[in-house]
Amino acid sequence: MIFPTSDEDVLVRISDRNPSRELLDGVAGADCTVVEVGSTGFPAVEPLVSVTRGERTTFHAQCSPEEIQEFVALADDSSRADTAAVVEHDPETTTFPAPELFGLDTGVRRVLGGCGWRRPTHPDDHEAAGGFASVASEAVASLARQLRGRGWGDWRHDQRLIDAWRPAMEADSAAVVVNAHGTTADTLLLSSVPFEVLEGANAAARAVGADRIVVYTADNDAALTVNEAAENYPNPCASVDVVGGPSEYRAAEPTMALEAIEGNHRIEARLRPPGPEVSGLHGDPTLVHTARTFAQLAVAVRDGFAESRLVTVTGDVAVPATVEVPESDTIETALDAVDIDGEFKAACVGGRFGGITTELDIDVAPDTLANADLGTEGTVRIITEDQCVVAFIGNKTQFAADENCGRCVPCREGTTQLANQLRAIYDGDYDSDGIEELVRVMDLSSICAFGKQAGRPTRTAMAAFESEFAAHADGRCPAGSCFDRNFAVS
Numbered sequence: 107m108i109f110p111t112s113d114e115d116v117l118v119r120i121s122d123r124n125p126s127r128e129l130l131d132g133v134a135g136a137d138c139t140v141v142e143v144g145s146t147g148f149p150a151v152e153p154l155v156s157v158t159r160g161e162r163t164t165f166h167a168q169c170s171p172e173e174i175q176e177f178v179a180l181a182d183d184s185s186r187a188d189t190a191a192v193v194e195h196d197p198e199t200t201t202f203p204a205p206e207l208f209g210l211d212t213g214v215r216r217v218l219g220g221c222g223w224r225r226p227t228h229p230d231d232h233e234a235a236g237g238f239a240s241v242a243s244e245a246v247a248s249l250a251r252q253l254r255g256r257g258w259g260d261w262r263h264d265q266r267l268i269d270a271w272r273p274a275m276e277a278d279s280a281a282v283v284v285n286a287h288g289t290t291a292d293t294l295l296l297s298s299v300p301f302e303v304l305e306g307a308n309a310a311a312r313a314v315g316a317d318r319i320v321v322y323t324a325d326n327d328a329a330l331t332v333n334e335a336a337e338n339y340p341n342p343c344a345s346v347d348v349v350g351g352p353s354e355y356r357a358a359e360p361t362m363a364l365e366a367i368e369g370n371h372r373i374e375a376r377l378r379p380p381g382p383e384v385s386g387l388h389g390d391p392t393l394v395h396t397a398r399t400f401a402q403l404a405v406a407v408r409d410g411f412a413e414s415r416l417v418t419v420t421g422d423v424a425v426p427a428t429v430e431v432p433e434s435d436t437i438e439t440a441l442d443a444v445d446i447d448g449e450f451k452a453a454c455v456g457g458r459f460g461g462i463t464t465e466l467d468i469d470v471a472p473d474t475l476a477n478a479d480l481g482t483e484g485t486v487r488i489i490t491e492d493q494c495v496v497a498f499i500g501n502k503t504q505f506a507a508d509e510n511c512g513r514c515v516p517c518r519e520g521t522t523q524l525a526n527q528l529r530a531i532y533d534g535d536y537d538s539d540g541i542e543e544l545v546r547v548m549d550l551s552s553i554c555a556f557g558k559q560a561g562r563p564t565r566t567a568m569a570a571f572e573s574e575f576a577a578h579a580d581g582r583c584p585a586g587s588c589f590d591r592n593f594a595v596s
């Protein structure tokens with residue numbers, strides 16, 4: 107990893123998902139070392155230029171090609187107080203020293219520690235942070251007894267990993283799939299700290315005796331980055347292939363991910379049992395975890411077990427942001443990272459089919475979220491006062507009706523019926539008992555998480571906004587934003 111070697115030595119980091127040629131050219135010829143370090147998870151500040159001299163780094167947010175040379179020349183100038191900040195830190199720190207700027211210091215940085223600070227595809231940067239250390243398989247398996255899967259694309263979603271590892275440990279041939287399809291946080295990890303993800307996958311492969319790792323993503327840029335990192339990975343214990351997937355939301359479901367990786371054009375969920383842990387990729391026992399889960403495993407192997415969750419705040423905000431929050435902290439903590447565009451009304455917590463709530467003083471621990479009927483996917487979508495909750499969940503339900511794979515009746519027919527029942531409210535026919543029963547059946551009988559969760563926005567919105575539903579049945583929209591029965595696909 108590159109560090110400044112003297113007080114005169116200047117190191118410039120450019121943090122952005124895709125820094126422009128003009129920005130890079132803007133610093134060409136300056137008497138300094140320039141490196142590209144990937145996104146911080148805060149697009150609002152990017153391009154973020156950090157100028158390090160000795161123990162001091164000055165951060166310049168939203169830096170233009172015209173400004174960069176001036177900032178490099180004035181390495182410790184923070185006179186632009188609105189978009190600049192200075193942090194004193196260990197000159198050889200390998201973790202982003204978050205400044206108090208646009209909420210960048212929100213939460214903790216363990217899994218996200220290298221984002222915006224280490225070069226994504228340079229193994230020596232990861233090694234300097236303690237990466238690539240050899241660890242006994244027993245120690246990894248021990249962590250798998252504590253660690254839970256993260257995200258609906260994880261076959262051990264919210265469950266301890268170890269039970270899904272045992273068949274692979276006893277098999278002659280096994281595979282590991284990094285399911286990074288579809289979520290902002292997984293794409294961020296592949297793009298900014300791919301070695302964390304690959305190290306977690308390698309540790310798992312070694313622990314179960316798997317000989318191949320497949321990284322699955324629908325993001326082309328992330329695929330290129332993780333592919334380059336895989337080529338630079340020193341002494342991997344398994345081969346690594348990076349496979350692109352279709353963009354459909356449902357293609358993140360673990361068994362649909364396997365279908366896509368195997369090259370099947372019709373993306374349907376597989377019947378279960380057996381699950382992928384017994385018969386997965388080409389029939390072999392397969393560990394299917396998200397990039398978040400594998401990165402968490404890598405950091406736990408290196409720094410010890412400590413639960414934190416990646417949370418992406420989006421919706422009615424100026425610019426979305428992804429932060430890392432200890433499980434003992436609340437959803438509210440993550441909101442420090444964004445500017446809400448209007449007056450807060452509610453949030454959809456836990457992904458596309460998360461729960462609707464007005465209460466954000468709830469820990470991000472999965473059991474606490476589940477007890478509150480919220481999702482654990484790690485996405486918080488802000489809803490402001492000018493949005494109609496009935497239309498909001500109507501759009502989600504129509505999306506579920508349009509995008510399900512059609513494999514099972516409770517989801518295929520249930521989502522269509524639910525969308526029709528929500529439309530009927532606009533005609534004065536609000537059958538709350540019928541809706542609740544339909545959602546209950548979908549939850550209990552659908553094959554995969556898509557159908558099990560598709561009714562959750564409706565169930566939770568009816569509990570939190572009963573009067574808004576009743577008002578629509580009376581021909582009024584309290585938000586004043588809708589009286590349209592034709593839900594669009596969101």
Ligand code: SF4
Binds near residue numbers: 356374375513514515
């Ligand atoms: S729940 Fe929906 S997405 Fe899942 S298998 Fe059934 S129809 Fe397909």
